[in-house]
Amino acid sequence: xxxxxxxxxxxxxxxxxxxxxxxxxxxxxxxxxxxxxxxxxxxxxxxxxxxxxxxxxxxxxxxxxxxxxxxxxxxxxxxxxxxxxxxxxxxxxxxxxxxxxxxxxxxxxxxxxxxxxxxxxxxxxxxxxxxxxxxxxxxxxxxxxxxxxxxxxxxxxxxxxxxxxxxxxxxxxxxxxxxxxxxxxxxxxxxxxxxxxxxxxxxxxxxxxxxxxxxxxxxxxxxxxxxxxxxxxxxxxxxxxxxxxxxxxxxxxxxxxxxxxxxxxxxxxxxxxxxxxxxxxxxx
Amino acid sequence: xxxxxxxxxxxxxxxxxxxxxxxxxxxxxxxxxxxxxxxxxxxxxxxxxxxxxxxxxxxxxxxxxxxxxxxxxxxxxxxxxxxxxxxxxxxxxxxxxxxxxxxxxxxxxxxxxxxxxxxxxxxxxxxxxxxxxxxxxxxxxxxxxxxxxxxxxxxxxxxxxxxxxxxxxxxxxxxxxxxxxxxxxxxxxxxxxxxxxxxxxxxxxxxxxxxxxxxxxxxxxxxxxxxxxxxxxxxxxxxxxxxxxxxxxxxxxxxxxxxxxxxxxxxxxxxxxxxxxxxxxxxx
Numbered sequence: 001x002x003x004x005x006x007x008x009x010x011x012x013x014x015x016x017x018x019x020x021x022x023x024x025x026x027x028x029x030x031x032x033x034x035x036x037x038x039x040x041x042x043x044x045x046x047x048x049x050x051x052x053x054x055x056x057x058x059x060x061x062x063x064x065x066x067x068x069x070x071x072x073x074x075x076x077x078x079x080x081x082x083x084x085x086x087x088x089x090x091x092x093x094x095x096x097x098x099x100x101x102x103x104x105x106x107x108x109x110x111x112x113x114x115x116x117x118x119x120x121x122x123x124x125x126x127x128x129x130x131x132x133x134x135x136x137x138x139x140x141x142x143x144x145x146x147x148x149x150x151x152x153x154x155x156x157x158x159x160x161x162x163x164x165x166x167x168x169x170x171x172x173x174x175x176x177x178x179x180x181x182x183x184x185x186x187x188x189x190x191x192x193x194x195x196x197x198x199x200x201x202x203x204x205x206x207x208x209x210x211x212x213x214x215x216x217x218x219x220x221x222x223x224x225x226x227x228x229x230x231x232x233x234x235x236x237x238x239x240x241x242x243x244x245x246x247x248x249x250x251x252x253x254x255x256x257x258x259x260x261x262x263x264x265x266x267x268x269x270x271x272x273x274x275x276x277x278x279x280x281x282x283x284x
Numbered sequence: 285x286x287x288x289x290x291x292x293x294x295x296x297x298x299x300x301x302x303x304x305x306x307x308x309x310x311x312x313x314x315x316x317x318x319x320x321x322x323x324x325x326x327x328x329x330x331x332x333x334x335x336x337x338x339x340x341x342x343x344x345x346x347x348x349x350x351x352x353x354x355x356x357x358x359x360x361x362x363x364x365x366x367x368x369x370x371x372x373x374x375x376x377x378x379x380x381x382x383x384x385x386x387x388x389x390x391x392x393x394x395x396x397x398x399x400x401x402x403x404x405x406x407x408x409x410x411x412x413x414x415x416x417x418x419x420x421x422x423x424x425x426x427x428x429x430x431x432x433x434x435x436x437x438x439x440x441x442x443x444x445x446x447x448x449x450x451x452x453x454x455x456x457x458x459x460x461x462x463x464x465x466x467x468x469x470x471x472x473x474x475x476x477x478x479x480x481x482x483x484x485x486x487x488x489x490x491x492x493x494x495x496x497x498x499x500x501x502x503x504x505x506x507x508x509x510x511x512x513x514x515x516x517x518x519x520x521x522x523x524x525x526x527x528x529x530x531x532x533x534x535x536x537x538x539x540x541x542x543x544x545x546x547x548x549x550x551x552x553x554x555x556x557x558x559x560x561x562x563x564x565x566x567x568x
Contacts, residue, residue: 005300005310005317012321013293030329033289037296037325041318 001250004266007049008040010116015056017118018190021073022066032063050218050248053115057189058215068188070114070162077112077163077191078200080122084129085166091133092170100142101133102171107259107278108132109167110160110242114191115217116263125163128261138273139281145239145257148282152237152255155180157207158219160242161190162197168241169203180207181231187215192244218244221252243267249283256283285534288550291333292324299340301402302474305357306350316347333550334502334532337399341473342499352472354398354446361396361447361475362484364406368413369450375417376454384426385417386455391543391562392416393451394444394526398475399501400547409447412545422557423565429541432566436521436539439464441491442503444526445474446481452525453487464491465515471499476528502528505536527551533567540567 015036019029036056043052061067088105095101111128112120149155157172157180159165165184172180182203185192193201198209213225219240221229232238238256240249246258246267262268262277271279299320303313320340327336345351372389379385395412396404433439441456441464443449449468456464466487469476477485482493497509503524505513516522522540524533530542530551546552546561555563 005313006297008317008321009293009297009300012296013290016289016293029289033292034325037292037321041321041325045314 001048001247001270003043003045003047003049003052005045006264006266007052008043010264011049011052011056012036012040013118014053014115014190015060017114018057018060018069019064021069022060022064028064032060035059035063048218048220048248050216050244051220051223053218053244054189054214054216054220054223057217070188070191073114073191074162074193074197075200077161078166078197080125081109081112081163081166082201084126085170088129088167089170089173092174097142099146099174102174103142103145103259103280104132104135104137104278105129105167106171106241107137107261107280109164110259110261111263112161112163112191113243113261113263114161116243129167132278135278137278137280138271139279140257142280144282145280148237148255148257149175152235153179154235155237155239156231156235157182157239158212158241158245158249159184159193159198160245162193163191164241165193165197165201165203169201169206172203172206177207181235182207182209183212183219183228183231184209185215185217186211186213186225189215189217192217216244216248218248220248252283254283257281258283285332285531285554287327287329287331287333287336289329290548290550291336292327294548294550295333295336295340296320296324297402298337298399298474299344301398302341302344302353303348306344306348306353312348316344319343319347332502332504332532334500334528335504335507337502337528338473338498338500338504338507341501354472354475357398357475358446358477358481359484361445362450362481364409365393365396365447365450366485368410369454372413372451373454373457376458381426383430383458386458387426387429387543387564388416388419388421388562389413389451390455390525391421391545391564393448394543394545395547396445396447396475397527397545397547398445400527416562419562421562421564422555423563424541426564428566429564432521432539432541433459436519437463438519439521439523440515440519441466441523442496442525442529442533443468443477443482444529446477447475448525449477449481449485449487453485453490456487456490461491465519466491466493467496467503467512467515468493469499469501470495470497470509473499473501476501500528500532502532504532536567538567541565542567
């Protein structure tokens with residue numbers, strides 16, 4: 001997906017958020033915002049928003065000296081989601097269709113996204129998770145995913161955010177874990193999950209976890225490692241979580257199921273749905 | 285009030301909105317956004333947001349050739365509010381305290397603001413108006429306003445937006461109209477009311493209507509006419525409607541009652557209240 005004009009003010013807002021997570025120094029906040037405005041004005045709109053954001057967050061790292069401003073956010077996200085895990089797991093196991101329930105939880109967990117909005121309150125997470133048990137699921141059916149999984153030997157699951165990764169675990173527990181590789185970001189960016197989050201979420205004990213070699217808040221293949229790109233090309237099936245992965249992979253080849261919660265009007269327009277929708281969409 | 289860093293991405297979003305109202309030409313939207321980013325990066329943060337917005341919207345006028353992009357929005361706002369007028373007027377007249385009811389309607393009408401958000405749906409206006417009959421009114425009491433009005437010979441009422449101006453009429457009908465002068469913007473900017481809106485709203489038949497000589501979406505006194513500045517200085521009491529007037533006058537001298545609906549987190553922080561609050565606040 002290209003970057004839309006509406007993404008630009010949002011990226012500037014995101015830069016300011018990140019600066020504030022990185023430091024309390026207001027002079028640096030100002031400096032980051034000014035540099036972000038300049039960078040935004042020079043951007044190539046044919047690139048995807050995560051490719052733009054990647055450059056922006058590298059710049060913020062240079063200016064603030066902090067290369068993991070969302071470390072606290074990520075740890076809290078994991079803890080909060082892990083506290084919900086026992087009860088939600090029981091409900092998934094007791095559901096009529098545990099795979100469908102797992103899909104719903106994984107999509108709802110995508111609300112824990114500090115890129116799309118400045119902050120996500122615990123109460124917001126809880127209410128979105130609860131609503132997801134019965135909200136409409138748009139796009140393809142869970143049976144489409146079920147059939148694709150049954151026919152795939154090598155499934156690559158692209159993670160998105162810390163906290164959310166615990167909800168991915170709930171879905172993966174309803175899938176053939178031995179055929180799944182779970183990919184995280186190689187370096188911190190916003191609250192995207194890295195290996196340490198996969199460990200905290202209990203995913204490393206369940207599936208093979210790899211990193212994608214990149215620091216983009218999505219899967220910008222040109223900036224991923226050769227090893228990851230090979231895994232991506234070889235996978236029979238890709239399960240892609242979240243907006244950033246959708247934005248960066250919506251035009252890619254491969255059999256991809258996009259699972260995401262729609263958190264901004266640009267994605268709502270792109271997918272022709274309402275903001276807040278739960279999406280399970282197979283690439284065309 | 286100074287401009288906060290959070291205002292900057294919001295001003296860029298506002299510039300893009302205005303460009304889209306002005307023309308369907310996407311190349312011009314892009315050009316406006318790039319110029320807005322550059323202008324935003326060079327701004328003096330000690331100025332108020334309306335002073336910044338004024339420069340931004342002049343630039344948009346130059347680039348798009350449209351100097352009244354919100355003409356349709358304003359006409360619709362007036363029509364929609366006028367359709368609500370008969371029923372709401374009856375409810376105000378039948379209220380225990382008609383002045384308090386008029387104050388509530390005037391504040392709630394401030395939801396019709398295309399600066400703070402990209403668009404305002406009719407259903408949103410209706411629901412905010414209905415909620416305002418019983419929502420908490422923060423700041424000073426209506427009795428403070430009542431007493432100040434009783435003691436004032438010369439009251440200057442600073443209007444804000446088209447549509448909203450009909451709700452101002454409902455309040456003015458509960459005030460001594462012969463002592464009130466109503467001020468509108470001299471030139472179009474966003475959906476701020478000008479003389480034509482005062483005529484459509486029926487205000488010109490009720491009170492003296494003047495313009496402030498300016499094209500700022502607020503009351504940036506340095507850019508107002510000498511005549512208006514004299515009226516401002518001579519008024520015993522000023523009733524100031526909306527966020528833009530609050531942002532530009534919160535540090536001014538004079539006995540000012542600010543009536544507004546809080547529509548963004550910057551103003552919520554400045555006034556130490558929740559977004560969505562109804563404010564009646566006397567200047568200190």
